[in-house]
Amino acid sequence: MRRLTTYLVALTLAAAHQLDAPRASAGSSEALAIVVNRSNPVDSLSLAELRAIFLSSRSHWANERRITLVMREPGEPERKTIVHDVCGMNENQLKTHVLHGLFTGEILVSPKVLATASGVRKFIFNVPGAIGYLRVSDVDDSVKVLRIDNLLPTDKGYKLRVQDQTGY
């Protein structure tokens, strides 16, 4: 009986681990794709426009739908890339910026913070106004990848890259 229980627990843990196993990409660099809901008519943004969106200077898409920002949790390499390379801030500065924006009313809603890449995909799939970011290896058909400065994540010269081992 004890053996059965142990076996079941081990299998359950193995299955759960497989659901969201961390990638073994120590020290590697990977392109970070900016993704939106597939119904979003936007195909391309400049880096300046992306900055305006992630700093909530722009709150609506051209079709007047409200922009919903999707962020990974603080400390995640993907988030560091956005906070540093797109927003030009560190984590505390971004936090103060968002709080200040909410306080003045210029930021309509706080960014949605999700723990996993699959959560980001699922959220963006479900929310027409959502925008977020994924490693290119996490991208699937459920979301739409935007060109940034007319470049796709796989194009040479694409600026947004996740550095797994380096912090900002």
Add this chain to the structure above:
Amino acid sequence: MRLLIFTRSKIAQRFLMIGLMAGLGGSALNAQQASDGSIADKETLQFLLKRIDQLEARVKQLESDRQPAGAPVQTALTSPPERPSTPPSAPVESNATTLAAAAPKPIPQSSSESEPPQPDNAMAERMDMSKTLLRIRGFGDISFHGDTQKGDTTSFSLGELDLFITSDISDKFKFMSEVVFEGGPDTIYGVTSGEGENVFSVDVERYLLQYSHNDYFTLSAGRGHTAIGYYNTAYHHSTWLQTTTGRPFLFEFEDNGGILPIHNVGATVSGLVPSGRLGLHYVAEIGNGRESRTPFMNEPVQNEISDQNHKAFNLAAFARPEGIPGLQTGFSVYRDILSPADASRIGETILAAHAVLIRAKYEWLNEALLIRHAPFDSATVFHTPGFYTQVSEQFGAFRPYVRYQYVNVPRKEPVFPDVALRHGPSLGLRYDASESVALKFQYDYTFLRDQRGVNGLTLQVGFTF
């Protein structure tokens, strides 16, 4: 597509089932070898097999209840999310091959992940009376202050306890307010009122319903901060957000001796002006304006009844050029007619201009304004100029700052003669003890007309919670 979308949770469930069967098989074999058909183990096995059947039936039921994998969640109160009618293809057509080659096989969506409720359910949540719609953020400060002003005593003071409350009523509507608990008497145009020096009172400082149609049009109604200059709409009632221990005296609140109509009850339209990289914004406000009857025994902001039919209005424009991040320049024109009870009506015009540069490491705030009071029964016009400049730079957790401010009210100014001339520097140091707590130490010297200058020291802890 549905076949492809075979969720990882299902894989996990199948895995579990296979493991369970294998475990059960192993256990059963062992049991047979060990005790050759122990009745107790057989009963256990029977029970477990029955339980597996029940669980399998339950899994099937749940799967049949579920919508197709990956389909958007819908409720009776939500509109269906937009979904392309065609099957999903590669993310961007023109370069699809490249991206598809770089990306692994599509990762199906997992239904087993515990994600927070999706916004598609937001309406249902809003209608759920068991859940609160309010988000509350608090700000507060505690100060220790002493100065050389005659009659003042060195004191610990509780600053404003500011509860910033917001609620997303719908995608387009939002409510926001600031409820402030503050101690001490009100001082309005030099007239002190209130129940006593140490009595706390509650003020609803902001009370706004906001409709945001797009980036170019936002309509707000209620009580808010007048868009005169920059400071008034940037920091509101939070001391923690400000670098310094207090507001410039140009922007002091009405009940703390301030000379501007800081609050206004009315309506505001604001938004972006299509201007490309220039980043132009506009603000147009209309409201009751400031209480103008004397003596000022009550609330200076006309929350319920305006003392006249004429309405105050304010027009503002500012630019945030894309090429210079952190820069904002703008101006505003405010117009009202004051109706003191014991004097003729007075035309009030306030012109303000600002240029601020705020970046992560440093800030530079500059504002100037001119208040023009023109009594209707006189040819004399009174001009009150004022300005302040403030610079600070961040060094790690420390941010030293300096500010110089100036305001010069004419001697016979009919509305606030008590303010007179005052100007002087402030030097201070802000230390961010944590991401939510800031310690500030500030020295002020204020020159006053016909009086001795005042030295003041303030130690303050400001926080958000």
